[in-house]
Amino acid sequence: MNNDYTTLFSFLSETEHSILDYFSKSDLLSILKPDDIHDSVLSYLQRPAKRLRPSVLLMACGCLGGEERVEFAIPAAAGIELFHTWTLVHDDIIDNDKLRRGAPTVHEAMSERAKLTLTSDSNLAQEYGRDIAILTGDIQHGWSITSFIDCALQMSVDPMVILQLVRHLQTHVIGNLVYGEVLDVQFGIQNAVDMSGINEEQIVNMLWLKTGILYEFAGLAGALIGINAANFDDSQVCALKQFTSHCGTAFQLQDDILGILGNEEELGKPIGSDIREGKKTVIVFESLKNADVDERNIILSTLGNKHASADAIDEVTSLFKQLGGINRTKELAEIYIRKALPHLDEIPDSKYKQLLILWASFMINRKF
């Protein structure tokens, strides 16, 4: 595989430019009131991000519809970024996360602002932060649907394509995303420590529910807008959908590796966060499986310990490498990319297909 990602990065950057431009022209901006809602709705969107989901949507669209239709799909690309964003805002409340993309999460930022402007009662301020974050996600959810609709109203995409796509997003995709999120929360409570009672397949399925499904939707939406017909059974559409679905799972597996090995700047959160949060990953599962009693005790005493020292984090990180947790995850990610690539065989060659191939390679080689 080609490891020169220059053309991919340049496409990601064009996508970012296009969707930020679309956001900046939205009639929604004028009804984002009061200021705390306005600022919160825009905050994650304005932070540096890779914009992978909208880019994949545009690439899939280009594969079947060419250059001109990619222009038509820009509101949908903005829509999938917004959809992803509201799930992040609500997940951050659920996970009690304090940082996202190197800056405070919405609930955290608004809680801090409330302390300065609204109340000296820190419990009230915390509730206020949570309230604003819930409502921020709700508005972004609405804006996401509006953006998809704009493909029909402003870009002359067939209204039936948009209606069917939004319906699919609002039933199948949201249902599975929420299912994955709840399983994750329940695992976190029930198996706070040793991951007993879960197997590797279940962990990977949870990754797919939480991440793969939205990449799958990116491929599907781009493909249908590309052919401008609501033909969900079209073989090329299905091929692009399967391809992006598998790559999405690989993305999350690689994300879990970077969550252990990445540095603070790359992660946007402190080193060791995933370990201190006790995040349930294939890395942890595989390492525990291969650990002796002493190693197991070291891992279990650090995992999920919010106050674990930097030395303890280092030790567990080393164990994850030695015990094969990192390697097994890397291997799985590669398996998913290998499963994904043959689906592209029936897609005609184009610069967009080459971008998708490059993106697949980036999924398992990326360091950020």
Add this chain to the structure above:
Amino acid sequence: MNNDYTTLFSFLSETEHSILDYFSKSDLLSILKPDDIHDSVLSYLQRPAKRLRPSVLLMACGCLGGEERVEFAIPAAAGIELFHTWTLVHDDIIDNDKLRRGAPTVHEAMSERAKLTLTSDSNLAQEYGRDIAILTGDIQHGWSITSFIDCALQMSVDPMVILQLVRHLQTHVIGNLVYGEVLDVQFGIQNAVDMSGINEEQIVNMLWLKTGILYEFAGLAGALIGINAANFDDSQVCALKQFTSHCGTAFQLQDDILGILGNEEELGKPIGSDIREGKKTVIVFESLKNADVDERNIILSTLGNKHASADAIDEVTSLFKQLGGINRTKELAEIYIRKALPHLDEIPDSKYKQLLILWASFMINRKF
């Protein structure tokens, strides 16, 4: 005005039957997983409720489109009930409410269930309840949009009508609803006690943002589906929209009166809840305006006091009557109904128009 509501109640009951039937046939039911999500998404929908918003949507539709088009609008009626429902689920988290329609709120019910099935840690159980409630609202939000879309996909309503309506719902309506909710939360924190710095107009505007706007949308959506054209400027469409908007504000004013004078069964929550929560209403505002120093002290020492005694609640309730708070609110509700009715002048007579007139009367005479 006619005060025999038999035909109105029979229409509300038909609406309830139609939308529950629509829900029961939804393909979404099979993807509501796990059980906690399935049960939470359905819980408020299955509790006894008046179904005013979907009924108003169907009446407005019937006014301009007649009997046959009312059938076509049933998925949209289900959609507005779902939209209202997700806002209730999220509002209940924000207001820390424990009861809704006579039974535990979603976050409360799921927190209690978690204590039995997931964890003995009551903080973790409470967080779990909150998490499930956030995600429940998110799913209902999606299902709401899906239902509107079904009007086009299953009922041959013009796709452009549905796209424009959903766009309006997801920008204008959601933006104003959230604005009203945040103002309410901010008022609650900043003016915990004496309502200084707020005037009557601001309170009524907040009622409109939180309640009137969704009734306005019910009128608009029904009217546009009735004419089956996305003609937002049509004078009859605008008339129905204005009519339902004003009646919606009257509905909320009457709701505030019932919140003080209603009994537990009618309220679905304990007597005095609105006083103990310190709810900011025209009743409180007007009463404080007319109170002498002693009366003011009595009101302020009870309002917002979660542990206020039954005697204190009785005393404040009496003061709200004596000081004109109840009467002023009743008067305002009547003013809004009087503003609403002339808009119906340009709507041709029909059983649906008669139902809307009856509904307007019910808004200010209802006891539940």
